[in-house]
Amino acid sequence: MPQYQEKATVVRVERFSAENIRLTFDCPDIALAAQPGQFVMIRTGTGKDPLLRRPFSIHQTTSDSLIQVYFKVVGRGTEILAQLKKDQQISIFGPLGNGFRIAETTPACLVGGGLGIAPMLFLAKRISQLKKDCANDLIILGGRVRTEVEPLMADFAQFGFRVAAATDDGSFGRHGFVTEVFSSHDLPERCTVYCCGPEPMMAAMSVLCRKRHFPCQVSVESVMACGMGACLGCSRPTRDGSYAHVCLDGPVFDAEEMIWNI
Amino acid sequence: MPQYQEKATVVRVERFSAENIRLTFDCPDIALAAQPGQFVMIRTGTGKDPLLRRPFSIHQTTSDSLIQVYFKVVGRGTEILAQLKKDQQISIFGPLGNGFRIAETTPACLVGGGLGIAPMLFLAKRISQLKKDCANDLIILGGRVRTEVEPLMADFAQFGFRVAAATDDGSFGRHGFVTEVFSSHDLPERCTVYCCGPEPMMAAMSVLCRKRHFPCQVSVESVMACGMGACLGCSRPTRDGSYAHVCLDGPVFDAEEMIWNI
Amino acid sequence: MEYLKDQAPIPDLRVSIGSLTLANPVMTASGTFGYAREFEELMDLRRLGAIIVKGISLSPRAGNQPPRIVETACGMLNAIGLQNVGVERFIEEKMGYLGNLKVPIIVNILGESLDEYRQITEKLSASEAIAAIEINISCPNVTKGGVAFGTDPAMAAAVTRAVKERSGVPVIVKLSPNVTDITVIARAVEDAGADAVSLINTLIGMAINLKKRRPQLANIIGGLSGPAIKPVALRMVYQVARAVSVPVIGIGGITTAEDALEFMLAGATAVQVGTANFVNPRASEEVVTGISEYVLAEKLPSVREIIGALEVC
Amino acid sequence: MEYLKDQAPIPDLRVSIGSLTLANPVMTASGTFGYAREFEELMDLRRLGAIIVKGISLSPRAGNQPPRIVETACGMLNAIGLQNVGVERFIEEKMGYLGNLKVPIIVNILGESLDEYRQITEKLSASEAIAAIEINISCPNVTKGGVAFGTDPAMAAAVTRAVKERSGVPVIVKLSPNVTDITVIARAVEDAGADAVSLINTLIGMAINLKKRRPQLANIIGGLSGPAIKPVALRMVYQVARAVSVPVIGIGGITTAEDALEFMLAGATAVQVGTANFVNPRASEEVVTGISEYVLAEKLPSVREIIGALEVC
Ligand SMILES: Cc1cc2nc3c(=O)[nH]c(=O)nc-3n(C[C@H](O)[C@H](O)[C@H](O)COP(=O)(O)OP(=O)(O)OC[C@H]3O[C@@H](n4cnc5c(N)ncnc54)[C@H](O)[C@@H]3O)c2cc1C
Numbered sequence A, B: 001m002p003q004y005q006e007k008a009t010v011v012r013v014e015r016f017s018a019e020n021i022r023l024t025f026d027c028p029d030i031a032l033a034a035q036p037g038q039f040v041m042i043r044t045g046t047g048k049d050p051l052l053r054r055p056f057s058i059h060q061t062t063s064d065s066l067i068q069v070y071f072k073v074v075g076r077g078t079e080i081l082a083q084l085k086k087d088q089q090i091s092i093f094g095p096l097g098n099g100f101r102i103a104e105t106t107p108a109c110l111v112g113g114g115l116g117i118a119p120m121l122f123l124a125k126r127i128s129q130l131k132k133d134c135a136n137d138l139i140i141l142g143g144r145v146r147t148e149v150e151p152l153m154a155d156f157a158q159f160g161f162r163v164a165a166a167t168d169d170g171s172f173g174r175h176g177f178v179t180e181v182f183s184s185h186d187l188p189e190r191c192t193v194y195c196c197g198p199e200p201m202m203a204a205m206s207v208l209c210r211k212r213h214f215p216c217q218v219s220v221e222s223v224m225a226c227g228m229g230a231c232l233g234c235s236r237p238t239r240d241g242s243y244a245h246v247c248l249d250g251p252v253f254d255a256e257e258m259i260w261n262i
Numbered sequence C, D: 001m002e003y004l005k006d007q008a009p010i011p012d013l014r015v016s017i018g019s020l021t022l023a024n025p026v027m028t029a030s031g032t033f034g035y036a037r038e039f040e041e042l043m044d045l046r047r048l049g050a051i052i053v054k055g056i057s058l059s060p061r062a063g064n065q066p067p068r069i070v071e072t073a074c075g076m077l078n079a080i081g082l083q084n085v086g087v088e089r090f091i092e093e094k095m096g097y098l099g100n101l102k103v104p105i106i107v108n109i110l111g112e113s114l115d116e117y118r119q120i121t122e123k124l125s126a127s128e129a130i131a132a133i134e135i136n137i138s139c140p141n142v143t144k145g146g147v148a149f150g151t152d153p154a155m156a157a158a159v160t161r162a163v164k165e166r167s168g169v170p171v172i173v174k175l176s177p178n179v180t181d182i183t184v185i186a187r188a189v190e191d192a193g194a195d196a197v198s199l200i201n202t203l204i205g206m207a208i209n210l211k212k213r214r215p216q217l218a219n220i221i222g223g224l225s226g227p228a229i230k231p232v233a234l235r236m237v238y239q240v241a242r243a244v245s246v247p248v249i250g251i252g253g254i255t256t257a258e259d260a261l262e263f264m265l266a267g268a269t270a271v272q273v274g275t276a277n278f279v280n281p282r283a284s285e286e287v288v289t290g291i292s293e294y295v296l297a298e299k300l301p302s303v304r305e306i307i308g309a310l311e312v313c
C-alpha cells in the first residue's frame, strides 16, 4: 500500500471546545489513498522537540485532496497542533495501517467513544457509499460531556444511519455509557460491530458482542515512534501469546485477538 | 541595579528586510530601568529547544513601557523571533550589563556597524536629552548593504546630530567602511567615541582613536547562557591578562581593555 | 532521623541530608547559581532548601579560554574550567552575605590532589556558617596522571575520607556519570563515610562548528547539561538509590516541579536545579512552589512519602 | 586502500570499511530501519552507502512487554528487547529481497554467549549477499552474570575474535557508550581483529510517569537515542578515532548532512542514521544528498578529505 510524506496545508480549523479540535489539511496523495480506520503520523513542529510524530486517525476525507483529523489536547504535541492556523504548513505521513474490513452484506453498528469517534465518520461515509440503504445500520456516539458529541452529530446524521448518543454526565443524549445504548437497542441478527474508544469501553463492547455472536472490529492505540513498522515500538500482546504491532497489523483488529489494558 | 523577568507583549513588528527586523515590546519594568548600552535576554520559545535565551541590545525605549530590539536572522533563535506577530507574548529578562558611560561635556561620535547600529539609537537619544545641542556630535552608520542602514536614518536624524552613512557595496551613503568616514571627518578635540559593530571594525576604530587620543567605548559580544553572572560562560580575555565577563563587566568596555578576535 | 509531628510545617517538605535538615528538598546546583547574590533581585532566596555555590578550589582559578559554552539539542555544553575566587577570598568576600541568608549554604569543592581537598576542607571548617560540603570528584587527579577521581572507586573513596576526616559538617560526594557502573563508585564513597551522594554531574560531550571546521569550545570537550541528560540522570539515581543507604540527591535537567518529583520517586531525597536557572532565574523557587502544591493536592503527610515510591511491579 | 582516480565518480563519496568499499558514507542504524523493505515506497534505497538491518539473534525473540518507547527531550527511550525473526528466518525471508537491492547489506548480530555469536556468524556465512557483520556487544553476557559484553575489554575482545574467526566478511564492532573509557574497549576489539568500530549505541536512561508513579517503560530502563545524545557521541567518536587505526563509524543523533559531516570531521569514516528515520523516513537519503552537495560546493577531491579534518589548534 502506498505511503506519502506530504507538506500539508491547513485549510480549516474548527474548535468544538478548548480541547476538541478538528483540522482539515490539503494533502492530495494521502487523501486519495486513505481508507477508513487508517491513520497518519503528524509532525507537530519543525524543530527537534517534540521529536516524534504523533499518530491520528483519519477522521474523513472531504474531497479528493482533503483529509481531516479530530483530536483532543492532551499534551505538548496536541497543544502545538491546537495553535495551527489556516494556511500554515505541516508534515503529514500516511496513510498508515490496516483499516476496517467492511462487511457490505450485513447490518453495521458503529460505536465511537470520546476521541474514538474520530475514525467512525470516515467509516460511516464509506459504508453509506457501498450500501444503498443504511436504515438498518446504527451509529452510537459517546463522550464525557456534550461538547465531545454534539458538534459531530450533524456530520454523522447525513448518511441515513440511525444515530444514538450518550454522555457520562447526561448533558447530551442518553445519560450513561455507549454500552448501555448498545444493549438497549434491538439490533438485527448477524450485525457487524465497528468500535473505537477508551480501552474499558472496547473491552466491554467485545464482551457484549461475543455474547450476541456479533463479529467486532476494534481500533486500538499504542505509543508509536515510526508508524510504519521500523521501530517495533508499538507492540501489543495478543491472545495467541505473541505481540501484534499496532501500526502494521492494526490499528484495527478483531476484538477477540485483543488483551485489554484495564 | 534592578532586573526583571517579564511576559512581554509584541506591540509592533517592522521588517526592514527578510533578515533585518525590529520588534517593539511592552515590558514596563525593563523599559523604565533600561540604560543605553544595556541588553536583554529573550526566550525565543516556551519549549526546551532552543534551550537558552538570546542576548539583544536595547535598541531604544520608545515610552515608559516600550522597548525595541533590532536584530538580524542568523540562526534558529532569531528565525523564531522573526516569526513573532503582534500581540504574541514572550519572556524578556533585563535590563542587563553596564551600558555606555556618557561624557556630557565632550563632543560625541557614535559609530555603529551592521547590527552594531542597534544600541546606538538609544544612546543618541539619551545624549540629545542630556545636551541641549548636538550640532558638534556625529553619528556614523555602516552596513553591508542599503537595507541595513537606510531604514534607520530617519530615526537617527531626529536628534540634531550630524549623521553620515557608509555601505560596503556603496548602495547607500559612502562606498566603504565606517572607519573611512570617521577618518575623513575633522572631529573636534577631546571627542568621546562610542562604538559597536563587527570585531574587525571595533579593532580598527580603537586604533584610530588611540592615535587621536579619543577615549573609545565599545560594546562587545560573547556567547551567553545566563546574561547575569551565574554561568561564567561569557568570558573574554582582557589586556591585563585576566578575563572579563561580558554580561557583568560589559557589554560596554573601554576599547583599550579589549583583545580583538581577528 | 526523627521529624517532630507537633512542629511539622504544612505542607511538610522537610528532608534530611545526614545531620542536616532542610526546609524543602530543593537546592541550586553548583556552578549554575553563581554565589547566589546574583539572584537576589529575581527570586526569594530564603525559599530554597539549600544553596550550593560555584565550585571552590584552594587557590583562585582563571578558568578556560572562550568560547566556554555552546547550546546543544535540549541542552548545553560548558567548559568554564572551574573558574572561582579560591577558598580564602570565597570566605572573605562571599560567606558574609551567604551566612546572613538563613538558608543552609553548601560549598562545592574541587581539587587536583588529595592534599588540595584536605586543605580546602580545613580552611572551610573555620567558617561555621557552612552547612555541608559537596565534593566534586569529576576533576582530574594530577598526581595520578589526570584520571578523574570520580572514575575510580579507590580514588573516590580516598577523597571522601580525606575530606570527611577534616569536616565538621555533612559531606556530600557528587558523582560523575561518565563511568561504567556508578553504583560501584557510590558504594565506595558510602563505605568511605560520605553522608550523602549527589548525581549526576555533566556528561562529557563535544560540539563542532562545521563552517569553521573547529570545535565549538576552546577546550574541545565540555560538560553536557540540561533536559537532554535527564533520562540518564533519572536512571542513575534509580540505580544508586537501590545500591546505597545514604540519601541520594538527584541532579540533571530538572526544570519543573514534575521533574523534581520524578527524581524523588526514583529514590532521591532531595534535588538540585542547574541549567534551568539560566533559562528562568526563578526556576528553583518555582520548583519549591510546585512540590509544595503537589504535596497538598495529594494530601501527603510529608514530601518524604514519595521518596523511592516508584511502583515497579 | 586505493581509490582509482580514472573511475572516480563525481562527487567522489566513496569510503572503505576494511575490504568493503561503499559508494557513500551513509548507512542506516540497526533497529531504526526495520529490514529496509518498509522504506521502499518512501525513498530510493539504492542511494544508501549501506543498509544495516535490525539486530539478529540465533533464535527468534518476541521482545519486551509494552510500553517499549517513550519520548524524551530531543530524544527517545526504547526497550524493544531486541525483537527479531532469528537468523534462519532472516536469511529465508529477508535476504532474498535485500540481496537484490545492489546495496551492501550489513547484518547486526547479538547474542547472550560467545557460542551464540559463533553460531549466528556461521549461519550468516552461508549467505554470500551479506557485505559485513556488525556486532552489537551491548547485550548482557548471561554466562557471565549478565554483564554487558561491551563494558569489559576482555569480553569485547573475545566476542570479536569469536565472530572474526568464522566470518568471511569485514567485522564491525558496535561499541557501548555506557563505559568509563570507550577508547579502552575500542583498542581491545581492534587488537582482537575488528575491521572497524561503530559508535555509539544508546545511552542507558529512564523515564517516569508521575501521575501513575510508574516507569514509562515496562522494562523500567531503556536506550536513549536522538539529537539529545549527539554531543556525547561526537566526543566519543573524536576520542576513539584518535585511539584506533581502523575506520570509525559515527552514530548518534544524526538528522542532517551537517550532523554527518561533523562526525566525519571528528574522525568518522562513515555514519549511521538512526532515530531520524522515524521522524523523516527520507532522512538517510537526504543526508546522502547533503553530503554530496557539500563535497561539490567545497570543491573537495573526495569526501575522504574531511575525515578527521577538524582543526584543533
Ligand atoms: C493509531 C492511533 C490513532 C489515534 N487517533 C487519534 C485521534 O484521532 N484523535 C486523538 O485525539 N488522538 C488520537 N490518538 C492518540 C494521539 O496519538 C495522542 O493523543 C497524541 O499522540 C498525544 O500527543 P501529545 O504530545 O499531545 O501528548 P504527550 O505529551 O505525548 O502525552 C501526553 C499524555 O497523552 C498520553 N499519550 C501519548 N501518546 C498517546 C497515544 N499514542 N495514545 C494514547 N495516549 C497517549 C501520554 O501517556 C500522556 O499521558 C491516536 C493514537 C494512535 C496510536
Ligand SMILES: Cc1cc2nc3c(=O)[nH]c(=O)nc-3n(C[C@H](O)[C@H](O)[C@H](O)COP(=O)(O)OP(=O)(O)OC[C@H]3O[C@@H](n4cnc5c(N)ncnc54)[C@H](O)[C@@H]3O)c2cc1C
Pocket: B039, B050, B054, B055, B056, B057, B058, B069, B070, B071, B072, B073, B074, B075, B076, B077, B078, B079, B115, B118, B119, B220, B221, B222, B223, B224, B251
Ligand atoms: C550583549 C549582546 C548584544 C547583542 N545585541 C544584538 C542585537 O541588538 N541585534 C542582533 O541581531 N544581535 C545581537 N547580538 C547577537 C545575538 O545574540 C545573536 O545573533 C543570537 O544569539 C543568535 O541566535 P540564533 O539562535 O539565531 O543563532 P544560533 O543558532 O545560536 O547561532 C547561529 C550563528 O550565530 C552565531 N551566534 C550565536 N550567538 C551569538 C552571539 N551571542 N554573538 C554573535 N554571534 C552569535 C553562532 O556562532 C552561529 O554562527 C547580541 C549579542 C550579545 C552578546
Ligand SMILES: Cc1cc2nc3c(=O)[nH]c(=O)nc-3n(C[C@H](O)[C@H](O)[C@H](O)COP(=O)(O)O)c2cc1C
Pocket: B231, B232, B233, C029, C030, C031, C032, C054, C055, C056, C078, C080, C082, C108, C136, C174, C200, C201, C202, C223, C224, C225, C226, C227, C229, C251, C252, C253, C254, C272, C273, C274, C275, C276
Ligand atoms: C555552567 C556550568 C557550570 C558548572 N560548574 C560546576 C561546578 O563548579 N561544580 C560542580 O560540581 N558541578 C558544576 N556543574 C554541574 C551542575 O552542577 C550539574 O551537576 C549539571 O549541570 C547537571 O544538572 P542540570 O542538567 O540541571 O544543569 C556546572 C554546570 C554548568 C552548566
Ligand SMILES: Cc1cc2nc3c(=O)[nH]c(=O)nc-3n(C[C@H](O)[C@H](O)[C@H](O)COP(=O)(O)O)c2cc1C
Pocket: A231, A232, A233, D029, D030, D031, D032, D054, D055, D056, D078, D080, D082, D108, D136, D174, D200, D201, D202, D223, D224, D225, D226, D227, D229, D251, D252, D253, D254, D272, D273, D274, D275, D276
Ligand atoms: C528503536 C530502536 C531500536 C534499536 N535496535 C538496535 C539493535 O537491534 N541493534 C543495535 O546494535 N542497535 C540498535 N539501536 C541503536 C541504534 O542503532 C543507534 O546506535 C542509536 O539509536 C543511536 O543513534 P541515533 O541517535 O541516530 O538513533 C536501536 C535504536 C532504536 C531507537
Ligand code: FES
Pocket: A223, A224, A225, A226, A227, A228, A229, A230, A231, A232, A233, A234, A235, A245, A246, A247, A248
Ligand atoms: S510504530 Fe514503529 S513499528 Fe509500529
Ligand code: FES
Pocket: B223, B224, B225, B226, B227, B228, B229, B230, B231, B232, B233, B234, B235, B245, B246, B247, B248
Ligand atoms: S552569560 Fe552567564 S555569566 Fe555572563
